[in-house]
Amino acid sequence: MHARSSALLLASLVGLFVGGSAVAAPLATITVEAGQYARTDTPVSVPLASVPQAMAGQALSLQEVRGASRVAVPAQVEQGATPRLHWILSGTLAAGQKRVYELVAGDARVDRQVKAVKGDKTLEISIGDAKVMQYHHAISPAPKGVAKVPDAKLPLYDHSAFIHPLWSPKGNVLTDINPPDHLHHMGIWMPWTHTTYEGKMVDFWNVGDGTGTVRFSKYLSTTSGSVYGGWQSEQDHVALKTSKGEQTILKEVWDVRVYNVGGPQKYWLVDFQSTQRCVAEQPLVQDEYRYGGLGYRATRQWKGPEADYLTSEGKTRKDGHGTRARWCDCYGEIDGQWEGVTFLDNPKNFRFPEPMRLWPEPTNYLFFNFCPSQLGAWEMKPGEDHVFRYRWYVHEGKPDVAEIERIWNDYANPPQVTVEAVRPEQAIVLFDGKDFSQWQPERKGGEIGWKIADGVMQVVPKTGSIMTKRDFSDFILHAEFKTPDMPANVKGQGRGNSGIYIQRRYELQILDSYGLVPKNNDGGSIYTFKAPDTNACKKPGEWQSYDILFRAARWAQKDGQPAKIQNARITVFQNGVLIHDNVEVTRKTGAGQQEGPKPAPILLQEHGNEVSFRNLWIVPLEG
Numbered sequence: 001m002h003a004r005s006s007a008l009l010l011a012s013l014v015g016l017f018v019g020g021s022a023v024a025a026p027l028a029t030i031t032v033e034a035g036q037y038a039r040t041d042t043p044v045s046v047p048l049a050s051v052p053q054a055m056a057g058q059a060l061s062l063q064e065v066r067g068a069s070r071v072a073v074p075a076q077v078e079q080g081a082t083p084r085l086h087w088i089l090s091g092t093l094a095a096g097q098k099r100v101y102e103l104v105a106g107d108a109r110v111d112r113q114v115k116a117v118k119g120d121k122t123l124e125i126s127i128g129d130a131k132v133m134q135y136h137h138a139i140s141p142a143p144k145g146v147a148k149v150p151d152a153k154l155p156l157y158d159h160s161a162f163i164h165p166l167w168s169p170k171g172n173v174l175t176d177i178n179p180p181d182h183l184h185h186m187g188i189w190m191p192w193t194h195t196t197y198e199g200k201m202v203d204f205w206n207v208g209d210g211t212g213t214v215r216f217s218k219y220l221s222t223t224s225g226s227v228y229g230g231w232q233s234e235q236d237h238v239a240l241k242t243s244k245g246e247q248t249i250l251k252e253v254w255d256v257r258v259y260n261v262g263g264p265q266k267y268w269l270v271d272f273q274s275t276q277r278c279v280a281e282q283p284l285v286q287d288e289y290r291y292g293g294l295g296y297r298a299t300r301q302w303k304g305p306e307a308d309y310l311t312s313e314g315k316t317r318k319d320g321h322g323t324r325a326r327w328c329d330c331y332g333e334i335d336g337q338w339e340g341v342t343f344l345d346n347p348k349n350f351r352f353p354e355p356m357r358l359w360p361e362p363t364n365y366l367f368f369n370f371c372p373s374q375l376g377a378w379e380m381k382p383g384e385d386h387v388f389r390y391r392w393y394v395h396e397g398k399p400d401v402a403e404i405e406r407i408w409n410d411y412a413n414p415p416q417v418t419v420e421a422v423r424p425e426q427a428i429v430l431f432d433g434k435d436f437s438q439w440q441p442e443r444k445g446g447e448i449g450w451k452i453a454d455g456v457m458q459v460v461p462k463t464g465s466i467m468t469k470r471d472f473s474d475f476i477l478h479a480e481f482k483t484p485d486m487p488a489n490v491k492g493q494g495r496g497n498s499g500i501y502i503q504r505r506y507e508l509q510i511l512d513s514y515g516l517v518p519k520n521n522d523g524g525s526i527y528t529f530k531a532p533d534t535n536a537c538k539k540p541g542e543w544q545s546y547d548i549l550f551r552a553a554r555w556a557q558k559d560g561q562p563a564k565i566q567n568a569r570i571t572v573f574q575n576g577v578l579i580h581d582n583v584e585v586t587r588k589t590g591a592g593q594q595e596g597p598k599p600a601p602i603l604l605q606e607h608g609n610e611v612s613f614r615n616l617w618i619v620p621l622e623g
């Protein structure tokens, strides 16, 4: 064999084999676009709603496409109603650049793990050999003799549901609990201070007052993995003296994720989310007050001139209190080493950018609090979810503004991820360019009036809508469509209108809405029910796709009649971009059929415009 042809053969073998095994056919292609910001070691994730193998719970792995070769990438699938794939966009990706991956069957590559290990009293998160933090599920009793609190009151200070220690990458403890000056301070924790319930003040923060406290209730999950490790815990915010005695007012769920980035000598990245719901009969009123919410009590080794704050607006200990910021860094020095924690506020948060409580005294320790209640009273109504999202960046050195801004941009403007699913073997082909064998006219007794040419089916105006001969319940549907280029004087709902009626009940709108701020009747909307999260519409005349995950409403018999017990849920990708994420649809839309327990066809709408379709397939899912 000539050297040249051996080299070619070798090249093709490298292309065909990864880690000694044959490359599996991709189940989906996933593209990450950096957008306007350069990216470095950015955590990314995407729901796998359009990938039938993921919905069926198969093992999945991820590989990066590098020319003809494929490089396995550590990835982690978060199970749930819709599985979600997580991985790190490792290394650097310049602004405007993209990276392409393939999702394939098989176990994902596992690297250094972020571990969550539950002990008797705490859950500990570590990366490799380095400890990151402990969460306390057991009651931590208040220490005696450290503060001017009578022994009789000490049990009020018994506390759970907080983080301590938070270690730095160098191994220093960055949190403090039960400091003598504020015995109720507990590392990182999230109680409210001045609230009113049944007309009486309840303070969940100053536990020594005996009106309120926060307690760990249970774990919902713990996760170890090569992308992130963490936990979800439920916590009760308890009012101690209501008209019914002790009563849980808020049920809170913490979701804490520590990412496998940075490494032992560099930094930690932590996503923290608190979802709070009032479970009492009356609303909980949040009174205007200067603190309450996500709190951080820093190590007592950070004090006076060896400790300070820096906010995104350039404020410090001198002038920071009561100001608002996208982020705030708390930093200090231990044995000549400067380290810090940046708390990044999420743009989706209530009253973003949130006001902050910072301690202004130049001789003091560091305490930090994002506090929406500084801007006035607000209410938590029974049954409503309030979600608070933060990212924490634990770093070495004094705050590096450029680096914090980079991390802020990753958090606030994540890279765009698109997913293109490959048609799986088990799919039912609804249209592959040939015929209407899977279809029937909606009008009874009529014929299908649409035309097929060059592998494309096209609406013929005034001939009526068409629908599948089969009925469907839960499924994944892939559909490609194209709206006609309409004259400029044709406006709104007349611009290339069609739609996919799921079960003939819920319309996913097809319309030329290119470049618009989308309303709830535009292209990509669940018609008159919800606008798409982003406008992913292409120009008229260009082929587009919808990938739809549908979970039908659930019904039970009640007094001899079917009664809806769960609403339908819809996830949609338009052109690979997620535009509806597990949306609960509470009613039929527009001209849709009434909701009911029976499976029903997929209908393609004729709305007077020459909209085209191609490559339609569906995978029914088991309920």
Ligand code: MG
Pocket: 497, 498, 499, 507, 509, 510, 605, 607
């Ligand atoms: Mg329509």
